[in-house]
Amino acid sequence: MTIRFDNRVAIVTGAGNGLGRHHALGLARLGARVVVNDLGGATDGSGGSPGAAELVAEEIRAAGGQAIADGADVSNEDQVAAMVDRAMTEWGRIDILLNNAGILRDKSFAKQDLGDFRKVMDVHLWGTVVCTKAVWPIMRDQKYGRILLTSSTSGLYGNFGQAAYGVAKAGMLGLMNVLHLEGMRDDIRVNMLAPSAVTRMTEDLLPADAIALMRPEAVTPGALYLLSEDAPSRVILGAAAGSFARIVLNETDAVNLTGPDLTPDGVAAHFDRICDTGHLHTMQNAFEQNRNLVGKAAEAAGTTVSF
Known part of the structure; x- marks a missing residue:
């Protein structure tokens, strides 16, 4: 079996840097037409610029692929709806949604401001819901869809100072479980990735001796398999440094x-x-x-x- 994405249309959120960038490049390399979404803000979610998404889209086009850049805030329903409309106008279908956008505002629970807590939830969990809701009717009508949620072991197992991040990432488990059941009839398969890699969000959190091994491109093969035509559904895949493990409740x-x-x-x-x-x-x-x-x-x- 050779996995390809020819004639498939994919939306990858948070694709301007890190894991999302490598996921978008990987999909395009295997034939997908890609909406490269990124707000272009700082790692804490502040600011915004179209530059990061456009650079990745241009990289795809320079390699002979098809891509458009989009700066939608994934937690904003109107902006996400406009992004989905652009993809449908450009290519007429949406086959793949890779929910990857995220921010970090880490503090211990006692010290964390509730506004920061809510913002982390808005981007990670609500943003995943908003994007998934926007493409769901399209995938149902097509009788085909592949959706990947980007979770984290910080939510599944816990990590000090990441209550908001952990709640958002663990909440995706419930979304995956229900959408797996509701999407079966229409061949919509929903999976969850729990990656660990060196990105601008994690480079200050990881030990120096692990950084050389934990390249984001070593995670992408697992993500692409979970988005492929013969993908399973309702799988949580742990991924880091080219190693993969299924996580089971x-x-x-x-x-x-x-x-x-x-x-x-x-x-x-x-x-x-x-x-x-x-x-x-x-x-x-x-x-x-x-x-x-x-x-x-x-x-x-x-x-x-x-x-």
Whole structure:
């Protein structure tokens, strides 16, 4: 299998620098027509300039590809709608959305201003929602779409001083899970990337001996696979330094408590069993979790339930 994106149209947000730039260049190199979106601001989201996006678009065109630059603020619905309209006017379809735009305003939770907290949420999480909502009806009508959400292990596992960033990145998990289910019928596949690479947002946070290995272009192959025609759906892919791992949310085998055990003390007494990871379940939807929990109660009562 050779992955190509010929005749596909892609929007890549935050594509003026770092990971987004390499994703956009990679898509174009494999045949995609690319909307290079970037507000052109500082890493904290302040300011704005069309220059960064235009440079990447010009780089694509100079290599023989097709690209247009766009400076939409991903959290602004009107600007995103205009960006999507431009792509449709230019090329008549949108096959791929790579949500990559982001900012950093790191501080410990105790010290962080709520305005900064909200701004980080607006760009990362709300911006992802706005862009995805704008292309969703197009992809449904086409009966084809590939959407990638850029998450982070700071949200999935935690990282000191990144409460806002972590909340925004973890919130994408719920969006992916639901859109995976809602997009199945129309061949819209939704995945999530949890990358780590040296970019202008992370260069001051990473150890010096790791920087040489953690090139952004070593992440891009994983992103492009998750956007390909034969991509899976509902996959969280960890990616750094050319290494890739699937991240999975699991649940332990349920322990049913009844009678005098159905108390806080009972939960405490059985907590080691409840936390036993010997039999893990990967749930496909919320009802499967009910089957795990309520099913144990039905089994103990000698009956059955259906979900």
